[in-house]
Amino acid sequence: MFAEIKGLNEECGLFAIWGHNEAAQLAYYGLHSLQHRGQEGAGIVTSDKEQLYAHKGVGLLTEAFGPGDIEGLKGNHAIGHVRYATAGGGGIENVQPLHFRSEDGGMAIAHNGNLVNYQILKGDLERKGSIFQTTTDTEVLAHLLKRQSSTKLRKQLHAALPQLIGAYAFAVMTETELIVAQDPHGLRPLSLGRLGDAYVVASETCAFDIIGATYEREVAPGEMIIFDESGMHSSRFSEAEDRALCSMEYVYFARPDSNLDEINVHTARKQLGKQLAVEAPIEADVVTGVPDSSISAAIGYAEKTGIPYELGLIKNRYVGRTFIQPSQELREQGVKMKLSAVRGVVEGKRVVMVDDSIVRGTTSKRIVRLLKEAGATEVHVRISAPPIIRPCFYGIDTSSRGELVAANLSIEEMREMMGADSLSFLSVEGLKSGIGRDESQPNCGQCLACFTDQYPTAIFNTKKELVTVGMD
Incomplete structure (x- = not known):
């Protein structure tokens, strides 16, 4: 009656570091601590302020990276990703970070989450001339960014991110800046840390521990954090909605040594x-x-x-x-x-x-x-x-x-x-x-949809119609 069990699988683990001369090596160690969040592919993209360098592969981190691969990733800035396939297949083209090149320069995107209006956005973009190279929902963001009138990444993100519905924690990096963003409900965990003068962002705080970084705070729902030559800047692309951090992170997904919202x-x-x-x-x-x-x-x-x-x-x-x-x-x-x-x-x-x-x-x-x-x-x-x-x-x-x-x-x-x-x-x-989140306080709610049928966001199908949640 029921399909063969695979076990619950979470979508991805995300890691980013800005301003460290061993950025690639630290990204590798950080991803190793996040391996439980995805075992189907892994990748790292680095920047030396002039060029992006990328390497990715299928399988576990130790399978995706061989001798010499880390040494080829130059620069003081990096984003990394371990993947479990949610939207899209498991081929190498879908392994993240996705790496794009254009006349404006390079861009890399890593994403933890799932966009429920992905098919709607993809269909609209294709009718306007976009050609997709992958089958992952993450690529939608790249096309939305390039359709904005501004050439500045932060302004492009301010315009593009509100079009997305669902769970997303993004890291977007060019040669000269790194921006991380959290969806307005904060469905997925995303934490900010420091390692000396460097900034670190990760899906779980266990990634900070393995590299000796200290926890600073959570990335807030609806917040963008920009890292560039002048330091770190916070901006909002959306007003925070009621927090809806996934309860299954506490129950199953996250590592026991991680802290989520300081719990x-x-x-x-x-x-x-x-x-x-x-x-x-x-x-x-x-x-x-x-x-x-x-x-x-x-x-x-x-x-x-x-x-x-x-x-x-x-x-x-x-x-x-x-x-x-x-x-x-x-x-x-x-x-x-x-x-x-x-x-x-x-x-x-x-x-x-x-x-x-x-x-x-x-x-x-x-x-x-x-x-x-x-x-x-x-x-x-x-x-x-x-x-x-x-x-x-x-x-x-x-x-x-x-x-x-x-x-x-x-x-x-x-x-x-x-x-x-x-x-x-x-x-x-x-x-x-048991979890102990004080929901009477701001930013302390949690998503219980799989237990209660109460979803924090709208759910759409490819015909742009509301889906009856829980449908077969």
Whole structure:
């Protein structure tokens, strides 16, 4: 009934640095810390104030960059990107940063997010003569910029960005300036830091830690930050709307050592686990989490209930990103290659298995089976987020309601499907409480659309009609 599980995938990781004599090397390290946000391609573009230098490739960062590639990227300024394909295919032409050349000079664009009116804008631009070289939504911005009357990048962005609807954190660089911008709802995380006299911008603060940079602040919704020879300047291209930072960043996507809006991700996940224990307690002998994103929530659940936390599931970190699965039998074997149940921990025990989310349900079913095959007498599944009942249009790969098991089955039907002894989800209010964003304060809202069907922006189809959200 439901598609083979791929797991939730986020769209991209973005990194930029301005004014450091090892810009390319630092961009590489920064992207390495953001590798969890995209494994399908990686690229870096640098500037020496006279020319842009680019290198990109498919696969992991270590696959995209070989010996000598970094040395060829000259200059003190850089933007970098790791990609998971949301809009567009996975070919090399779609790997970012996108690099453009014109009589006015070069330009590179890196983008984290998803533009929901991409097809509308693309159609309008093509009718006006634009020819697209990629199938990614990011290229729309380049065409919009070149259609503005001004030749100054910041003025072009002021005119072009308000035409975009959806989630976007952009880094746009020419030979002489770098501009980063955050959509008016702040759907995607984007932080500003300092490294000596250099400025750094990244999707997550873990990228600052790896290069020794210090966190300064978040890039505000509707804000553009310009870096040039005179330093850093802030400008607004739009009034900030109600903040709608993606809740799944806290639940699943971001690294535990990152801070989003000054809230530590590990701490938030641990609080989600504690709240889950309050809402859905159960008598059991051991608590275990599904590696890696659920470990923090499992620790919180164990602390709150007093049930011992144990490593009941072990992740094999040397399994490749792809696995040839020509038969159902081998597909079933695939989960055993990635996860192993620790028999000595779960055998003869009543196990609470904490996971962060259920999308299509097939992975949860297989993990329950793994635990029972290892001798668990009971497996109680606890999910540290509410049921995902609606698709995401902002960059997560749940594009239709038909893919979502919670949109089609009751909780009891899901429990039966996965073979669990019990199944409970965190409530929406519990999620908000656990994350701890004070929504009574300005700029502290969050997007809960996949749980509530309340989307922060308009959603359009290619006919310029409003889409009925949650449609198949």
